[in-house]
Amino acid sequence: MKLTTFLLLVACLQISAKGLSQQISLSETKAPLKKVLKSVARQAGISIIYDEDLLASAHPVTIEVKNVPVRQVLDMALADQPFSYVVDGSRIIVKSLPETKPADVDTIITVTGRITDEKGDPLPGTSIRIKDSKSGAVTDGTGSYSIKVPPGSTLIVSAVGFEPVNWAVTKSSMNFILKISQTALTETVVVGYGVQKKSVVTGAISSVRAADLESQPVTRLEGALQGRTSGVTIAAGSGQPGSSATVRVRGLTTFNNNDPLWVIDGVVVDNGGIGYLNQYDIESIEVLKDAASQAIYGARAAAGVILVTTKKGKAGTLQVNYNGYYGNSEPARKLKLLNATQYATLRNEASVAAGNGIVYADPASLGKGTDWQSLIFNNSAARQNHEVSVSGGNDKSTFYSSFGYLKQDGIVATDISKYERINLRLNSTHKLSKYVTLGENVGYAYDKALGVGNTNSEFGGPLSSAINLDPITPAVITDPAVAAAAPYTNTGIRRDKNGNPYGISSAVGQEITNPLAYISTRLGNYNWSHNIVGNTYLEIVPVKGLKLRSTLGTKIAFWGSETFTPISYLNSSTISSRTSFSRNQNSGFAWNIENTASYTKDIRKNSFTILLGQGAYMDNRTRATTVTFYDVPANTFEEASMNFKVASDNRTSDGSEGADHRISSLFARVNYAYDEKYLIEGIVRRDGSSRFGANNKYGTFPSFSLGWNISKEGFWPQQNLVNFLKLRGGYGVVGNDNIGDFAYLSTIGSGRNYAFGNSGSYQIGYSPNAPSNPDLKWESTSQTNVGFEATVYNDFRVAFDWYKKVTKDILQNPRIPSYVGAISNPAANVADMENTGVELELGYHKKVGEVDLNVNANVSYTTNKVTNLGTGIKYLSGGQTFQSSSYPITRTALGQPLNSFYGFKTNGIFQNQSEVDNYTSKAGGKIQPDAKPGDFRWVDTDGDGTITEADRQFLGNPTPTWTYGGTINAAYKGIDIVVFIQGSAGNKIFQGLRRLDILNANWQTKALGRWTGEGSTNDYPRLISTDPNRNFTNPSDFYLENGSYCRIKSLQLGYSIPNTITKRVGIEKFRIYVMSENLLTFTKYTGYDPEIGGGVFSIDRGIYPQARSFMLGVNATF
Template identity: 60%
Template structure:
């Protein structure tokens, strides 16, 4: 007989004679029969329980007790204001557990989620150390703020502030994906909710864990650019094509010139991480203490690209009386980050300059001839290297495209910082069994700011600074939330239920700040800069601000019910009031319901069904979004309509006028979602979970343009737009754990389809879109029937090879469609059939958001060795690659320009060289700039070795593991830029993204 820990029979458990295929299943009473020889080993296994092996002797009957495997069925899931057994959850919730994150080189929570759960699109904002990620839960929900709601131990933490968390302190992350799960967070849940629980101590002896890794990072990919000779040849060609003379006469003397990527990239950027935790407790109190330190140097312009974080945490609980518990979770972090400035911009910064600077310019100028010429013969504040040589100033390109080493000199020492104190304290009382009152106060106190010094400098003709300046800004804010809940749970004849009633009050975003700049302080470097220097009053610029707070007041209730853990039901209703809406619509009510059926618990399922667990579930609910800005419903008087009366320079009058007409009817955006799915476990070790959903957002708050003749600055906010997301998510796993070896596979894949369904009567698309340099046309458009911010532009139909082809490309009247074209120019698609090429010929040419996001984790162990390979990828999106500055005719060229059209038959995809560009080959946003964004990346690969126990006991350690690992080891993609993973408000727009580093690290974990 096979029973569980409570002595209850387990039907359907697997019994196998080890090393054979002979086996059977237990029946409804947990009984089984098998013929085995003495000495055979019987293996008993059951989904969700730990496997037991027994050697057969001569007994007739065996009594086997299987104990639940903590990591599986009885795993509890955090659901918001409580937990639930995984097996009875009816919503779509993804979890990431601490064990998945241990010793992984993860600096931010975004990285912890990427590829590890289904239903998320995660893209790092850049490879600058410490930068965050763009996270979308089940696609883009609104045209406003799409950031999910983060809740850490019951404290609401805004999206920008989540970076304070140390990943090794995380016990679990839950992503609430369907409306039924989200509804308990009501009005702010529409873009998804991410719940984070930090670790706590356990009663028992004190445990100490230390984990560290150290290593180096390097860039994984470079962009092939033309060298000096190729560059000069292309310049000559463009000039000749434009009817002018050659620019460079002797190409042979030019050689390769400067490779600016060599100049800015660092192949051995250092990184290190240390995590120490001490935890323990007794039956009255438990505690968990941790300290963490991480440092990561950037691979681009390391002198001004760096990140440091220090963390402290103390979590504890105390039983005051057997029915009253008190506890707190407190975390502190200090971040210091030094950034290169633009991490994805064509307008300056080391990356943009490395791409656009001509290879003719030397890094430093040492040639005496050159030094005696302009501009070096002038008395200008050139920036110089350690030997006093001036950094080269380009004679070919100007504007923001500056020698990156000189640029670095102007930013040395500048940094930003943030100090975060995030904590909560709670009391929990259980006066009668099952009735729990809990009061939780969460607080987030943040201080952040930056300091920067600009020396006197001359970078080029457009960029010079005649006066030093030193700026310090500091900001702070205090967010808090207070929540009280009362819950009662009981079980009556297999009717299990939990009722929760709750109330909450939240205040956020009441930030304040000051910034002061002093000009003309008499120092030449950051370290000596100080605001103590006295400068004349007109050399001081000071600014300050305070935000309007965002407040929410809520009531909520939930009923969880199940019968014998077979028939499941959950219902939630939440009513929220928000300070962001006027009296007409201040409150919103958000209901949801979900049901589940654990089919495998039905008698008919049969004890020997190979599918050990099968649950069907469905849910429907409505949630809201108030993340739409403050005071949008009022007609405010705005300042800044200034005019400078009076006959004195240097003063002005501040003018005031109404901003936009009021809209007292403004209300919540609402997102309703239908979710259907199943969870199953089968064939002893396999699991499969599938979800399908359809999510509809209505009343999206937009600022539809009112006519300019109204004369107002702003457009009033109105609830106008609708949009829809549908998707499928699949999680598949396999797990085999033996004493000597084991293997675990976890995969997930999510498919997503986004479509805007309504933007107002007669409104086919929104004005605006993402701008592309100086091009007349934006590169994205949000239109009805398309995905949000789809790429929009001209379609190329190859390159005209001959004048004859141009002459044959005519309209109905026989006129040339492209009269300005010459051979080597793009043939544009006349999409509107007007017979000429104009803005109406633009069409949808791609989608920046991936259709598919997926992740694979493969891990295993053999004896004392273990390994993990974790990979993640996306598919189905396009990347707009706009690296080269169009308005800087002499900018360097990508090496693929060498494949340009130079005569009939030479190229049908890359047009001729030209600066005048009468056919707008380059200035028109078109599919020429699009590339497929599919990629698969080996995010982490790790091999570890556990020192044998025999060795450990002698030194008093419980566990010592050493490991080597690599981050971003390999990326499989056809994309030609630095990195196909490009986050941001609109994904997949590459303006010279700071690429993610490839790192190699050595680590060790110790426990005693």
Template identity: 60%
Template sequence: MLLVLGLQGTPVMGVYAQHLAFSNGAATATRQEKTIAPANSKSIIKVLGELEAIYKVSFNYNSDQLEGKFIKNDLLPNKTSLEQTLKLVLRPFGLKYEKLQNNFYLIYAEKPTSQNLPIERTGLKRAQVAAIDISGKVVDEAGAPLPGVSILVKGTSSGTATDATGNFTLSVPSDDAVLIFSFIGFMSKEIAVNKQTVINVTLVPDAKALEEVVVVGYGVQKKSVVTGAISSVKATELENQQIGRVEQALQGRTSGLTIASSSGAPGAASSVRVRGATSLNDANDPLYVVDGVVVGDGGINYLNPNDIESIEVLKDAASAAIYGARSSAGVILVTTKRGKTGTINVNYNAYYGTQAPARKLDLLDATQYATLINEQSVNGGGKPVYTNPESLGKGTDWQSLIFNNNARIQDHQVNISGGSEKSTFYTSFGYFGQEGIVATDISKFNRYSIRLNSNHKLAKWLSFGQSLGYSRVKSNGGVGGNTDFGGPLSGAIMLDPLTPVIVTDPTELKAVPYATQAVVRDAQGNPYGISKVVQQQVTNPLAYIQTQKGNYDWADNIVGNAYVEAEPLAGLKIRSTLGARLNYWGSENFTPLYYLNANQFSIQTSFARNRRQLFNWNLENTASYSRSIGNHNFTILLGQGAYLDNNSSGLTVTYFNLPVDNFDDASMNYSTAADNINATGSEGIHHTVSSLFSRLTYNLKEKYLFTGIIRRDGSSRFGANNKYGYFPSASLGWVLSQEDFLAGNNQVNFLKLRGSYGITGNDVLGDFRYISTVGGGRNYTFGNDNYLIGYSPDAPANPNLRWEETSQLNFGVDAVLLQDWTLTLDWYKKKTTGILQTVVLPAYVGATGYPYGNVADMENRGVELELGYRKQVGALKLDVRGNVSYLENEVTYLGEDKTFLEDGAKLQNSSYLLTRTALGHAIGSFYGFQTQGIFQNQGEIDAYIAENGNKIQPKAKPGDFRWADLNQDGQITADDRTFIGDPTPNWSYGFTFNTTYKNFDLLAFGQGVGGNQIFQGLRRLDIPTANWQTNALNRWNGEGTSDTYPRLTTKDDNKNFANPSAFYLQSGNYLRIKTLQLGYSLTKETIGKVGLQRLRVYVSSNNLLTFTKYTGFDPEIGGNNMNNYSIDRGIYPQSRSFLLGLNVGF
């Protein structure tokens, strides 16, 4: 293995070293076979090979110069440093060495000649034909010379290599020759000679060829020896992305993740699932750990994505078990940027743009609406409502009034970093602002962030440092969305187009309600229109916006840690880390007097101020010892942790009947009667965890790999009999590419097989569920039958309550093929047992409630594939990456004699739940009636009969759905429902296409999902007098007119729309072009004159195109739990943006 220097100055092991420019093992073995060493002697080549193994370094030399040179064993130095050994071994033969990088040495003869070039080790031969003499220099991006670069005449075995100063000379046979420059850790480059005699080359780092280091929890590991399933996203992949939240940095970029936005509103969170749902409860979010601090509970909203150095997703038990009882839903490790030794770097990154809705719904205009309302009324036995629908014209387009086609979005980031050998620092200041595309006045998000990270060395063996991040978030989030009613989006969809925006008719202004109620008015004093036909919670969206103006939520987040690390002995590191999260958040809301309609009004003003605070901390102490003994390498980690969560409290104060009519004038300084003030307080229930953990990593020659983990956690959330649990894992790896049968294989450059099995836990399940609770409000009779108010147990205690356990089996392959292709393939089987559910007890127990028990089980199975391709040809650099994941979920046990759970979402006016969790099916599957087309005439209704001759649907009319009688009992009942769709995608995928040519760069990024259905509630046509989508024009209105959309009627005895059915389901498949960006970087020669290191400008578009058959606003629909996932009642859609950006480096 060749040891090269990492991009950040860290020695890292080259995965592909034996196959690239300066391979050690094969060349050394070949030389030793050709020459037999004298008795009691060793060849210089063998001595250097032993030194490479001992000191983990690499020597670059010309084998011809060392061939036939031997040293007696008794002259070999003992117990000396590497440099002293080299001097003693090399000096007698006129050889010298030069340290080029931390672990990279060049050995050469004292008199520089062409023979000093380390050609033979690359397998190259110097050109013999001197047709054209070429000279030049090879440097890196910073201008530093690169010694030992391989230069090959394409199509021949002729070549040379650069010397210690990066210079080279070479003779080529003709001026149409092509030179290939290659070097470990850098992308190779091809240059045509084309009559040039001087060729200077700049090589750029190749992150693929460098040995990548990944964070694994309480440490880092070289990716080549990692045995777990870990996906990683680096800062270089995010620097050209415009993202507002951390989840967006992961969507489509890693396999095994299903990420869906629950709303397109500014600052809205997304649902994140690592290898699917893990629990039937609302405990499926992964554990977030930021710089060693467990934040959880959506706490990553405070993070500025520009401060992120890397994100690692621990997907299998072998990698996640180190976090024990909180890791069954996966672990996401976020590492923020830190300073590096050297000059101070200052960077400014910014973009500004506008947003617009990517799609609007096609809604009925006034004429269409009136026509269909007439038809609905007549079909229900009534008379036409509107005498001349054509005269009504287009009416009010409510969507155009609440959607903003020029909503602003901007981001400004400044970071400063640098330091010395003793201290390094990284600090940043950021602002991100986004206006919503729906009801912008009450849909905004602003985040201000500051970060300060630093490391300090007090001595060679003692260091300390800290990571500290602060953010201030303010959002106006009164839009709501994805609800049957309420909010401006719902109003814009369902309010009839006959209602005017404002009322100006003097006659109407003098009538009810405009003359008698507190009707909301615009800035000119005109009252907003109130529908004469639509009531309930469907209101004028512009009037609703006025009632919410000024209301906001806010949050101050401080998350950080401090550490001290000592290395008293070589390889032994003792570290103590104290982390904390301090969170203050709240809201201020004013409710004016208003009248929106007969169902939506306020008869008193109120001003509410909510304040909450939370303080979490964790203390972790670890000791790790790393050592290599010959070819055996191992690291032992021992650790202890103590954690406190949910140390919170809050207070809400509300003042009623304030003498003001808007938010800006509202204040709690007004004098008011005591009965007009209401105050409520609360305190969180502390959650504590105590942990011990250990990990052993071992490898033999970095060929045979093993990792073992054991963690013991104790949680305050579980019963006395199961207060502590153990979470073990074990994983194995085999690097086949190091075996002799693959050595020198040019097609398979690196190949590793790995397998793992382990157990993780989930304790995010509520507090005190293991104890018996007592409830009030119960009446008892004694003696004379008088009722006495008393208390009784709610549910019996369960001291055996424990965490849910997830066991996972994983097999994976990592490979590098044909030098330019990378591949990662994983198969897994993930089973959760002991899922918490209530246990039904017999009535004679006397309890009013049921206790919790570890009852249910479920299983996930899946396959994940990640592919990458990198290539440079001349000035063209290409980087293409893609990933795809397949997931199946199945509930396997729900308790004795229990086949399904009664839980899920509902449609208004429906007797049935939309979803069901049942044995043999995916969690939260859509459950309803199957349709068999539409009855076209009465004869079809009469012919649909049971075995006894009775009509199966006696109340049906032509134009109604024909429901499938699945249980064949001759009638349509709840027992005829079945599973009709899966809300969770089976497939998720993403791709990145990144290319640069000279100073131009182009980026395309896309992602999508497949295999799921969406329940589009907006397809219903039974909300009285509400507006509909234009697909209602395709309804049945006579024999043969439609077999998919039923008739319109005010009397839906057949429950065409009230019954959840396959009619509502549409494919949720989509492919979205998330980012398309074109950039241009000015040359260093140009910007260097004004003291700049970098200046790049770019144009970009986000969510440019979406390919889908879904007809709603947006096919990307998450949910806050698995029972409302992929249910669309009018979701706040994603925006399409166009941006202009700037990157400046000083």
């Protein structure tokens, strides 16, 4: 027997040096197998041993692969051959398949079926082999196959880029769905103005795919992104349906607007405007987290960039999809508030402690009183969502269209808390010729929202009222004698449907009203909007590798509100003496034009891509009009109209028009890769913005990044547990121009009247508000990022990043000398801040028996510190305020996180008079001479022997430093379960649910554990109605709680009916599922919800909590 051995790498004979994971490229048509094996050996640098006589029976091979592992190439080349191969130490040996005993003709069966990917697309050219046999088959263009097999056989199904499948033959019809190989690394990610293979990306980019989004029922896109990727912190600003969330990418970047740049199919949309999107229309979301990936967006990228790509049509059979669910929502938690007896008892105690008499003679007779929370919460708020999409096309044109309808009732004051939205989308692509493609992506949405008014506000919203209103006041007055007396005789008293007046508290007044009465004044009021966002593009490929593209994007919006205010008397402080009906209408328009040219060229193992681009952008062109009619002869919203004739002095109207914000840009990107092993990327963008001074209209934003696919090196052992390892790092500078228009100009203000001569009369005067600043420019953020990506044992994926982000030239209004004569301080670039953090993403995909398991997790840690506030400035005045507190509760200062909590620190409670007397300064004087046992012991921070505002100190960070999320997805014989967990940690929450300035407001039940005598408690002070020690009115650490939480965000259990059944009725796929959202939250926080967004995180004034929901849903494909 003649043997031929190819030894092609003299210095490296062992397979472990190169390995079957070495990637090669082949292009052969009906070539001899011997030629193919030689080419494999030469490219991979390995030894292949075979019997030349054996190869005489080989079939010609047709193969077309690029950058595919050797093992998969050999599988394809030998798929239909009577051979197999084994790895023997340092060699690959090709051998004949063992002869199989012929089965009886009567027992041989023909197995047919279809092989597709997870999206249902056919996989032509897939190999189907009978294990331990010479027989095999290949799928045709539709993914179909037919093969004759003996009973008890096992089929081996394999395709390039997909995980192979071994399956015992049990029936004559067998369909297979192949999953993308975790080691193929052929996945692409969207980057600015293009896509790149994930394996060659050098920036820090996180991706979320359509399948990840579809398992969570969200009203807005931010909710679907929460917890899905590292480096992104998302917190709901309100649980009210339709409300937006706060999104932060790698922490806080500026003192001003920290919202990321959203780019939807190439059109920039602000954070509030993404509500028009339907989650089922989304194909992928990419988050550009480091400057190396963000720099292509220049002056608008400092707070991060989020790219959203919507679904496109595919050539083939028309496909119809339906996704829908229906369910109910309820509050996940209610506060434990005092009932009437408990409240009266504590009120009496506080009154007596102040030297007054008791307020309620017999607290026990009051019973439980009114449970205001139960009256405003809805335990069965309906929600539903339906989406139908139709897609298809041919080799010339493809399309994707969809219709969506969403309706959701709120869990708080449902009559005035509702949201409804209709979505339409059309995306299409038309190949006009071999060289020219035309396409468009257009989305439209109409929404209508009824809102409760004040959310997370201490001033009169229904939730705040339900928390603070005393439980003694009845919800409705049913006693005719009481109803006939004051204050129920006032004009405008609100009444229920039976004509009974709503109760008015005699204990708690001011803004705290009966929430049912408040709701009755807002019935019917609503906000509405129409949004159209889309683009059209023309793409020309004149020669191979060169792509010219022009894109026109537009954003058109109309929005407004209709509000009726009836005559009302809610309490002595909240009175409306006349009716009014207001109609507000707004319009907005934005456009962008972008032209790009990209050229890709491969020269042997060298790959080059060059992108050149130009852009022009305009937004903020808005118009607003408001018309109000007073003394409208109507009692309800339904009766109100602009058609009523009212006196001219009872009509008001005003309007405004926003100034254009314009940007002009040039940008370029160069990518170089050697054998996909050594990677280089450089970006530069130059932006000119209308928002900056004459001396700084233009700025340049560069970035540079490197990557090394170390696992492609010859020294990387094939049997290493780490199959893939890429190191990467980059540095870049991006900007922030989201700081308002014309801040560089000096504006003129009126009311600066002046007396001339001795007449004593004033003349109308005008003067500059602030000096101009022609040097005003964008805030710049530089960022350094290093990280790696790895695959372990082909199943386990790891990505790690470390970064440092430094923002300079933050816009502030520095103080200037009074002799300048300005009324206010000018805008200037003066402050600096830095963030440092680490991110970790993990993934595991494994088929264990018949269980398909997919696990993903991510965790991020970010620190923030203010490093400069201007010459001689240690802190900024002002901060977040709370009710009538004399002091702000946050402060921005050098060396501290932005907007840190700031206030008085407690050191326990005085248990007796001796402790009060012994709390002295170094000089021997009492620090709190007027304190009594049961009062807080305030920390004398400055050591001057007295408690003053100078004793306030930093008490904690409102922004989470840790964020994390994880998904477990398991499937078994048509049954699937998805569990999604997310949370955050490292922050404090200011729990200000009870009004500090209303001492008679209701308490939570933890007040029952107040100080009542020596040794009773060291945490909750005594109750006294006058609060002389300011135990409750001082902002202090008493109100700060641990804001960490872990939440089972969603839990879904589904079942897919076998398609052998569904196809009988024309359904390709039918899945039914049950799901819960916000099922459980683990936290030490005592408020409604620890997830509190907004301009400053974690200040709880009575935030509208997120709902817990239960739903039944269906996914169907026709």
